[in-house]
Amino acid sequence: MFTLGIDFGTNSVRALVVRCADGEEMGSAVFNYPSGHQGVLLDPKDHNLARQFPGDYLVGLEKSVKGALAAAAKKRGFSRDKVIGIGVDTTGSSPIPVDAKNRPLALDPKWRKNLNAQCWLWKDHTSLNESSQITELSSHLRPQYIAKCGNTYSSEWFWSKVLHCLRVAPDVFDAAYSWVELADWIPSVLGGVEKPERITRGVCCAGHKALYSDEWGGLPDKEFLGRLDPKLAALRDRLYEKAYDATTAAGKLSYAWAEKLGLQPNLPIAIGEMDVHYGAIGCGVAEGVLVKVIGTSTCDCGVVSADQMIRDIPGICGIVKGAILPGFYGIEAGQSAVGDIFKWWVEVVCGGDAGLHAELTKEAARQKPGQSGLLALDWNNGNRTVLVDPLLTGLLLGQTLYTTKAEIYRALIEATAFGARAILERIKEYEVPVQRIVCAGGIAEKNPMLMQIYADITGCTMQVSGSSQACALGSAISAAVLAGAHKNFPAAQKAMTHVLPKSYRPNSANQKVYDDLYRLYRRVHDAFGGVDRNADLSRVMKDLLVIKHAARR
């Protein structure tokens, strides 16, 4: 038996055919979104804007699935009629304005070229003002709403984006009957759902991103929404009352799409989740196992049994029951830029390419911890966790007249690892157990230097996911559980996921140096991040020199 996992990323969509028995990846195919810059619609006048053309999703859905099935067909033992379910994951929060027939406005020629009528991609930050307003209102009127997302509502999330659209493009807002997260919309398309009210919404996206919780009866109440804008309160009736975890099916494959894809009709379709959540499942997330997806940005996912009480964790932006694994609180944290920072340094500043990445990695690998005398903050794209502040920026200090670009490259890697440690320390402080960290993403697979630095800085053994398509794999696992191939998620994960044999253990000598550097990182982090408003930074540069000289000795 096999299932299909379909992963809608930022630049492309990937479909993967997986064997339920052991997670063997039978075939996959990738389709790059043709619109905009690498699939993203940009506005040269506004760096904060990032949209996506929904038509690309439909073409990509068909092409990637057909490609994956064709690839699988070359493998012994596979046949299309043995595909028993479909799972979907996407970026998020990426809401799409749709009409009353569940069609994205942007598919209508009238709105085709309107940036506000497209899918509002997760990394769109145009709604900074709206997110502040929601945070402000919530902290006074409904503090419980944002207590589960670090007391700060983000410009990346559902209500900020919808409210911003209402303000800058009222025509688009008025034309939209409802708004649907991409993760919910794709399953609804496959299931032939033609009314937004009939979409089965996942709690994963609804969770903190739309401020949904069973504790307060679903979405934010109308009084709250009305204080933001009466039209937002009116929209609530055209959204949803209830959101579901992955034990509920999103629907069944429609005849039209079954025919298009060459699959059996009525196949169960798993609930849509965000890529990192199904990615976490594909990496084997469990109590005590933190999953870290390291890409352009980073997402950390952990789970804690829903049987026990969990306190709200300051600065941790998502604690939602069932958001990742049914029966567990999902805990989500993240760094707004990781790979993007390295890319910025190598490509934007140094004007290099993959060759320079490789060269700097090689040079940086020869350096000892602390040897450069440098310290950086990993905030070039703001700080998602634990400060939840998109208005923070990067910082580099300790440079002399001899500082090289490879030293800065390493300092930036270290900065992201310090950021990772800050998250880890925060969740451990709130009794979320972490025994192992499993990483996924290209950087984890390809950069042993970075992985060793992460191990040395966090003091945790780092493992690498056995699948380089963990998100799609997680979607396929969800489909396999739903279709009954495994009795539950832990059993499916045990059978279908694994880690690579090579793991990275902390080197105790390096750990010692990095503990010292981390203390300095925290001092600068807390000073510029607003945690410590009476910071004594007078020794930071000198302490760095002491560490530097010790490392060079």
Next chain:
Amino acid sequence: MFTLGIDFGTNSVRALVVRCADGEEMGSAVFNYPSGHQGVLLDPKDHNLARQFPGDYLVGLEKSVKGALAAAAKKRGFSRDKVIGIGVDTTGSSPIPVDAKNRPLALDPKWRKNLNAQCWLWKDHTSLNESSQITELSSHLRPQYIAKCGNTYSSEWFWSKVLHCLRVAPDVFDAAYSWVELADWIPSVLGGVEKPERITRGVCCAGHKALYSDEWGGLPDKEFLGRLDPKLAALRDRLYEKAYDATTAAGKLSYAWAEKLGLQPNLPIAIGEMDVHYGAIGCGVAEGVLVKVIGTSTCDCGVVSADQMIRDIPGICGIVKGAILPGFYGIEAGQSAVGDIFKWWVEVVCGGDAGLHAELTKEAARQKPGQSGLLALDWNNGNRTVLVDPLLTGLLLGQTLYTTKAEIYRALIEATAFGARAILERIKEYEVPVQRIVCAGGIAEKNPMLMQIYADITGCTMQVSGSSQACALGSAISAAVLAGAHKNFPAAQKAMTHVLPKSYRPNSANQKVYDDLYRLYRRVHDAFGGVDRNADLSRVMKDLLVIKHAARR
């Protein structure tokens, strides 16, 4: 009538023939020191080390003077017998260990290859520990000694270097009969002085750099020196009792050198001064006129009439009577790296050359103040004034994923201008009048963008010296006064110096933005510099974004 000015720089020596009547430059010649890297002997194992082979000075002295005379000979009205005096300036503090015959040890084959037997170049920072020890001892035992140099004795200065030599190379120290500043040694060579005791020492180098003052009877007393090392106390007897300003001649041209150079014997030789001090004279320094020599590092020189009392100015490293102009207190401040920071960015980090400097300058010129959202500290080589702390390092903040190398280039230029403003505000606070700033050095002549930024940030009109060889010109002026061609320095400066017609006036719109940025610079400066140990930096990044968005509007 004509005089010769000879300027011993870091990489080369330049001789200049000047007409006394109007400062017309008749001819010049440059000789690049052949030893080491661009004339500097380095130690690959120790970035702090910078020495120079004294033999290079002798060859360079002869070649540069002969070249300048030959060039002048092509001009109408010049003849060698009309040369009436010689002036010399050099880098400093650059002490040389010499034997009892006033010969540098390094000219003896026995010591030829020994780095500690060479001239200890001004920018040698190997004696950091010794400078701290001298500061420490002085603050307890003789606070007056360091009150005139910002309460901090520098590793760049005489006693730090000599004490360090004593510790790391006692054989060299023991072999040296005395130590002579390069600025004193060159005139003594020209004058045929064969005993170190007979050298006429200038107060310019003796001043704060050797802790000399008539107030306490010359050099530091033996008790003080003995507490550092008994051998240092013993050395005091082989140094000097009295140092002189530029009204005293250093000597007369010896027959041997007169013959070698093709000049009249017995020509008066002006007292040797440090390059920046004679440079200040060549730029027209006077009460109310601050001179700024902008090169790899920057030196600011001002004067205040010796008739009035002057308070010690915290962080200002040299307040010495007669150090620049006779009859005035000389006030010296500086930034440890300016051009060197731009060079570091373009050449060391970005791997570019002069072409990239030009390209980045062009791009940076298109940016508006504040537009990049960046803020930098100009401390890649420590901070000379007003913090007097060589253990500070560089800092850059505000970077996003879009920050370009040209934006960083401009931020580094602005950082050096903020550093210049910090100096200016400090000396004005202590009632040193500044009506105009005259700049010298290649950067001032070639980079109008930088000059405008300096005007906008300091709020002062910036002028550029009419001579691109201001140091050599100042030496020639000193020789002209000594030889009687003018009745005093102000008269000689009036006749022999001028500024370029193009001056840079502050643009009031830019000034306003830079005032805001300077406040943020000071906040970060004071926090990391140890001035404010309860710094609130929580708004710095956000305030930068506010400025950035306003600039982009």
